[in-house]
């Protein structure tokens with residue numbers, strides 16, 4: 001392959017040699033032509049690139065190399081000056097393979113390289129003693145997640161470098177990274193976010209960053225105090241980002257000497273102590289984020305002097321004291337305010353008209369109620385409103401009309417009551433869960449992407465035209481009193497992935513035409529009737545199917561093995577990110593949470609299903625939990641049940657299954673919860689190491705069954721006996737398995753409700769979503785981010 005392409009490029013070279021030579025004679029022509037040396041270097045660079053999307057199709061002999069995609073030449077000399085092959089943006093055509101930096105450094109006039117957001121996995125660096133002269137000023141290799149650079153010594157030769165971005169590249173093996181970077185006399189912007197760095201050299205007194213203006217070392221893992229060198233880095237430093245980098249200790253007073261600071265982000269660390277009372281000295285500050293730390297005390301008065309402040313995030317700390325509107329009186333430039341998860345006593349004058357117009361306000365988990373804070377209604381440009389868990393119980397109709405136009409609304413976990421069926425919410429993210437709403441659901445527009453109205457008392461039917469909301473990704477209407485039938489054709493909701501309608505009073509049949517994008521479908525505890533439509537088998541991405549506690553009848557469809565996600569699916573779907581989120585949330589709260597697989601569950605229990613188990617059901621080898629209990633299923637259990645290698649919980653109780661229990665069950669090594677009770681099984685109970693962990697409760701109510709753990713012996717007739725006490729198995733886990741739907745509800749609630757206490761977490765969530773290569777996720781993520789930028 002390599003030999004082949006180099007062959008081609010030689011031919012190509014010869015060809016171009018002839019043509020360029022001649023074309024360059026046409027003097028009056030405006031178009032410049034590529035320098036031969038540069039051309040050869042680029043061909044060398046291209047050789048090791050893998051180009052699956054043919055992004056470099058213009059890199060051929062048919063075009064002059066100054067006309068190649070991403071190449072920019074000087075307009076008179078024809079020397080290549082820029083290489084811009086970043087892959088962000090609308091087209092996600094990326095490049096793979098190797099970056100040959102040595103080849104690029106042969107482009108003597110190259111001053112700009114952007115190869116960010118591709119999937120390069122290798123970097124070939126110039127030999128240590130290699131002599132090169134470069135005019136490179138801008139180097140961005142960020143977002144090539146698979147890349148690691150173990151040696152950065154070559155950087156020290158690029159004395160012209162002004163901008164360096166290696167974010168998302170693992171460079172932790174280069175232990176002296178700071179020393180190398182500090183040797184770059186012109187460096188003004190250094191971005192090393194998520195580089196897996198572990199050493200920030202906390203005791204180093206002085207680092208010679210003579211020209212540095214922007215320093216981003218966020219999302220690393222330093223386990224350190226703020227370093228000494230930071231406080232006198234250069235007097236021109238204007239941006240310091242150290243968010244999420246595992247820093248502890250106090251904010252040093254001397255940091256306030258950096259008078260040119262415009263951006264200071266220390267969020268999501270473990271900083272303690274208080275905000276220095278002279279913070280007002282940083283008079284240029286416009287972005288100040290110290291959210292999610294362990295800072296205490298009052299908000300210093302002098303913060304009110306930071307008149308340039310645009311973003312103030314101090315949420316999720318341990319601040320206390322009275323917060324009145326006077327502190328904000330001069331902050332007329334404020335656009336983003338995060339005071340969430342704090343114990344402030346809010347004493348805003350009821351007639352307060354702030355001097356600012358916010359676009360984002362986060363008051364989540366603070367005390368505001370019982371009325372909607374009146375000053376909020378003056379914020380007519382608001383795009384993001386979080387007043388979840390604030391004790392608000394009433395919102396006037398006028399205020400609703402104001403709220404309804406905000407793009408992201410988080411009103412979860414209050415006790416807001418009332419009928420809002422006449423309100424039209426035009427928002428993208430709508431969190432009304434865990435309140436006391438009654439009446440019909442509010443009207444929502446087709447903008448809605450993320451809707452959680454769960455745990456209220458909404459009644460009557462689903463919103464009109466709901467089935468045509470084609471931006472909807474996530475919908476949770478669990479635990480309301482919704483009634484009526486589902487629309488027959490829901491296939492226009494082409495990106496809906498999560499549909500939780502459990503615990504309502506919905507009736508009628510399960511629609512035959514469901515959104516093909518569904519990953520999770522929970523319809524449990526409703527009044528659905530009729531058969532399970534075989535069209536469900538076409539939902540190939542489904543990894544959670546919960547139809548329990550309905551009135552479904554007829555057989556289990558034969559085609560369930562068509563749900564490929566349960567046969568061969570990867571876990572990077574629902575489970576992947578919910579597990580991650582959940583994990584994160586739990587870590588924050590320092591609760592111990594036992595890992596449990598959320599994905600790949602089928603729950604059809606408590607219906608009127610009849611007939612035999614179709615053999616295809618046992619081909620769903622990814623399934624971790626299957627509950628068919630409390631139906632009228634009959635027939636024998638075939639031995640292919642042993643193919644369910646990943647199953648952790650299996651409940652076939654309260655049916656009419658008969659025959660022997662197949663020995664193959666003893667091979668289900670992950671089985672932790674197992675119930676065959678109250679059927680007509682007969683013969684001897686199979687034995688096996690895993691099966692020995694189950695006691696008689698797993699088998700009772702099968703009069704013909706014998707052997708351990710039942711007391712009925714298989715050889716002689718003896719009284720079948722009932723065990724005296726319940727199993728010793730972990731009650732916590734049991735209850736989780738009991739209703740996966742319930743377990744999921746927790747996770748669901750998590751997304752709208754419990755993220756409030758850590759904003760960073762919410763961003764993490766959206767970032768996580770966006771890291772899954774799936775356009776759906778990107779939609780929410782991008783919308784969110786766009787908004788954040790403004």
Ligand SMILES: *[C@@H]1O[C@H](CO)[C@@H](O)[C@H](O)[C@H]1NC(C)=O
Pocket residue numbers: 018022025
């Ligand atoms: C190149 O251009 C020169 C002068 O215009 C001409 O004499 C020569 O034949 C051309 N060569 C080729 C290969 O076209």
Ligand SMILES: *[C@@H]1O[C@H](CO)[C@@H](O)[C@H](O)[C@H]1NC(C)=O
Pocket residue numbers: 075076
């Ligand atoms: C070349 O670029 C420079 C600056 O970028 C510009 O001033 C000049 O007019 C350009 N010349 C031509 C021939 O386009």
Ligand SMILES: *[C@@H]1O[C@H](CO)[C@@H](O)[C@H](O)[C@H]1NC(C)=O
Pocket residue numbers: 041044045048100101102103106124
């Ligand atoms: C990279 O380019 C240099 C200079 O053009 C060349 O000598 C080297 O062989 C290339 N490296 C690889 C791995 O192809």
Ligand SMILES: *[C@@H]1O[C@H](CO)[C@@H](O)[C@H](O)[C@H]1NC(C)=O
Pocket residue numbers: 121122
């Ligand atoms: C490129 O990187 C991958 C993964 O880091 C490694 O397995 C492979 O050997 C590298 N290829 C070359 C040519 O260095």
Ligand SMILES: *[C@@H]1O[C@H](CO)[C@@H](O)[C@H](O)[C@H]1NC(C)=O
Pocket residue numbers: 129130131
């Ligand atoms: C690098 O180039 C400089 C100037 O051209 C020369 O003085 C030096 O000896 C060279 N070093 C090597 C290792 O070739």
Ligand SMILES: *[C@@H]1O[C@H](CO)[C@@H](O)[C@H](O)[C@H]1NC(C)=O
Pocket residue numbers: 116140142165167191192193216
């Ligand atoms: C550069 O680094 C920052 C993190 O500091 C990152 O957010 C950004 O996307 C990177 N790349 C570009 C092209 O800006």
Ligand SMILES: *[C@@H]1O[C@H](CO)[C@@H](O)[C@H](O)[C@H]1NC(C)=O
Pocket residue numbers: 205206228229231232254
């Ligand atoms: C700041 O840098 C100077 C060297 O220029 C050094 O002597 C001094 O100790 C540093 N200050 C702090 C607070 O580290």
Ligand SMILES: *[C@@H]1O[C@H](CO)[C@@H](O)[C@H](O)[C@H]1NC(C)=O
Pocket residue numbers: 185208210
């Ligand atoms: C810092 O860098 C400047 C410019 O490169 C140099 O003149 C100075 O000696 C350096 N200082 C230290 C302490 O390394």
Ligand SMILES: *[C@@H]1O[C@H](CO)[C@@H](O)[C@H](O)[C@H]1NC(C)=O
Pocket residue numbers: 415417436
């Ligand atoms: C919800 O409303 C009902 C009836 O209006 C009332 O009985 C109940 O206490 C309310 N619950 C909460 C949590 O406010």
Ligand SMILES: *[C@@H]1O[C@H](CO)[C@@H](O)[C@H](O)[C@H]1NC(C)=O
Pocket residue numbers: 419420421422439
């Ligand atoms: C909604 O609007 C209709 C028509 O304007 C009115 O009759 C009805 O009472 C309103 N409902 C509520 C709950 O305000």
Ligand SMILES: *[C@@H]1O[C@H](CO)[C@@H](O)[C@H](O)[C@H]1NC(C)=O
Pocket residue numbers: 467468489490491492
């Ligand atoms: C789906 O959308 C198309 C185009 O917007 C529309 O014509 C069609 O009626 C919709 N189908 C349903 C079932 O609503």
Ligand SMILES: *[C@@H]1O[C@H](CO)[C@@H](O)[C@H](O)[C@H]1NC(C)=O
Pocket residue numbers: 534535537538559562
């Ligand atoms: C299930 O898949 C098979 C093979 O791909 C296909 O022939 C069959 O029509 C599918 N059944 C349903 C109900 O989708």
